[in-house]
Amino acid sequence: MTQPKKLFIKTYGCQMNVYDSERMAEAMGGQGYVQTDSPDDADMILLNTCHIREKAAEKVYSELGRYKGLKSERPDLKIGVAGCVAQAEGEEIMRRQPMVDLVVGPQSYHRLPELEAKARGGEKALDTDFPEEDKFERLKSRPKAKRGPTAFLTVQEGCDKFCAFCVVPYTRGAEVSRPADRVLTEARDLVERGVRELTLLGQNVNAYHGHDRGLAGLIRELAKIDGLERIRFTTSHPNDMDDDLIAAHGDCDKLMPYLHLPVQAGSDRILKRMNRQHTAEQYLRLIERLRAARPDLHLSGDFIVGFPEETEEDFRDTMALIEAVQYGSAFSFKYSERPGTPAAERPQVSEAEKDDRLQRLQALLTRQQRALQDAMVGRDVGVLFEKAGRLPGQMVGKSDYLHAVHVAAEGLQPGDLRPVRIVESGPNSLKGVLV
Ligand code: 5AD
Ligand code: SF4
Numbered sequence: 001m002t003q004p005k006k007l008f009i010k011t012y013g014c015q016m017n018v019y020d021s022e023r024m025a026e027a028m029g030g031q032g033y034v035q036t037d038s039p040d041d042a043d044m045i046l047l048n049t050c051h052i053r054e055k056a057a058e059k060v061y062s063e064l065g066r067y068k069g070l071k072s073e074r075p076d077l078k079i080g081v082a083g084c085v086a087q088a089e090g091e092e093i094m095r096r097q098p099m100v101d102l103v104v105g106p107q108s109y110h111r112l113p114e115l116e117a118k119a120r121g122g123e124k125a126l127d128t129d130f131p132e133e134d135k136f137e138r139l140k141s142r143p144k145a146k147r148g149p150t151a152f153l154t155v156q157e158g159c160d161k162f163c164a165f166c167v168v169p170y171t172r173g174a175e176v177s178r179p180a181d182r183v184l185t186e187a188r189d190l191v192e193r194g195v196r197e198l199t200l201l202g203q204n205v206n207a208y209h210g211h212d213r214g215l216a217g218l219i220r221e222l223a224k225i226d227g228l229e230r231i232r233f234t235t236s237h238p239n240d241m242d243d244d245l246i247a248a249h250g251d252c253d254k255l256m257p258y259l260h261l262p263v264q265a266g267s268d269r270i271l272k273r274m275n276r277q278h279t280a281e282q283y284l285r286l287i288e289r290l291r292a293a294r295p296d297l298h299l300s301g302d303f304i305v306g307f308p309e310e311t312e313e314d315f316r317d318t319m320a321l322i323e324a325v326q327y328g329s330a331f332s333f334k335y336s337e338r339p340g341t342p343a344a345e346r347p348q349v350s351e352a353e354k355d356d357r358l359q360r361l362q363a364l365l366t367r368q369q370r371a372l373q374d375a376m377v378g379r380d381v382g383v384l385f386e387k388a389g390r391l392p393g394q395m396v397g398k399s400d401y402l403h404a405v406h407v408a409a410e411g412l413q414p415g416d417l418r419p420v421r422i423v424e425s426g427p428n429s430l431k432g433v434l435v
Pocket of ligand 2: 159160161162163166167168169203204237
């Protein structure tokens with residue numbers, strides 16, 4: 001029997017990349033590859049990259065630099081770059097780093113086996129097309145391996161919104177939804193393999209139209225699958241929250257009370273310049289409707305500080321919006337110029353100003369996050385256990401609201417979903433006891 005070849009994948013960026021990396025590993029399994037945790041003994045290194053902010057691309061180049069030694073010791077080692085940097089800068093990567101053998105954009109992963117064969121044959125392989133076919137349908141050669149209790153499932157890709165700061169419409173292309181029957185088949189398969197919680201992924205997931213009733217229609221179908229206990233979805237645009245999706249937060253038990261709904265900024269002037277197509281007030285009204293459907297909903301968001309032309313007053317509007325919403329969690333970023341996007345051409349805010357605003361914004365968000373987490377103490381909440389904790393006898397899982405919860409109890413297994421009384425709130429997690 002021939003020795004299996006070893007594949008090392010390093011994943012950057014969003015959850016969709018995590019999902020894509022799993023699919024690529026499975027496809028390469030069909031080519032005789034097994035995954036390894038270290039680049040040192042790999043026959044192929046694949047970087048699954050992110051292009052959303054500047055630093056992300058720079059990290060890729062410095063990571064590639066680190067493999068120079070390995071490549072000169074073992075010329076047979078193949079190095080590939082996948083993901084959004086590959087899509088945006090494919091040829092540039094090949095020029096800047098001649099040791100790269102293979103470049104593959106996110107819409108061409110089903111062609112990876114052919115590209116690998118080409119690279120093995122000593123040629124350079126590059127594919128950054130936007131083909132018509134559903135790559136996931138062709139990436140299906142999966143062993144029926146057992147899975148952990150939680151999984152991502154990509155249902156939608158790309159985006160037609162063209163926010164003025166964002167590269168996604170260029171790197172991931174136009175909005176495409178996978179047909180509901182394919183998603184349902186994949187979901188049933190995952191549940192058979194041990195998955196209890198699914199997070200539906202898409203760059204603009206609530207624009208999903210692979211079901212005639214949109215994302216809510218898909219969620220209601222998924223909720224009928226026995227053994228699937230929890231459904232989440234990320235990431236959404238406020239303008240695509242339709243009535244049925246809002247209602248589903250109230251009437252679909254399996255849909256968890258946690259919603260990531262980025263607003264980016266709280267100033268109408270900046271929202272307009274960002275091409276977000278809604279005002280701060282419209283966002284706040286939407287939150288009200290969601291909370292009317294599900295009063296205990298935890299909200300999460302993304303924020304950008306230092307967007308071109310953002311003044312101190314604009315920034316204060318963002319702080320005021322955050323005060324009004326009370327977020328359970330949030331992600332915040334300094335604006336980063338992305339070549340080819342409209343905002344990159346505009347007058348920029350100074351780095352010092354961006355640093356100062358980010359610090360103030362994060363201090364406020366951390367306070368809110370901590371307050372909501374502390375308010376969990378004394379409450380009972382569902383926890384889906386995922387793995388052993390650091391202390392003996394301890395298991396860690398996620399609450400319905402996505403808090404990490406530690407529980408010490410005999411006999412708990414990954415995949416158990418149990419009611420837990422929260423007894424303590426620490427810096428990043430909760431402690432609880434079984435009820
Ligand atoms: N600069 C800073 N943050 C950005 N994001 C997207 N593009 C940029 C950029 N150019 C953030 C947005 C988005 C999240 C995924 O990344 O907040 O919601
Ligand atoms: Fe980017 Fe999201 Fe805006 Fe689409 S909706 S352009 S993915 S920030």
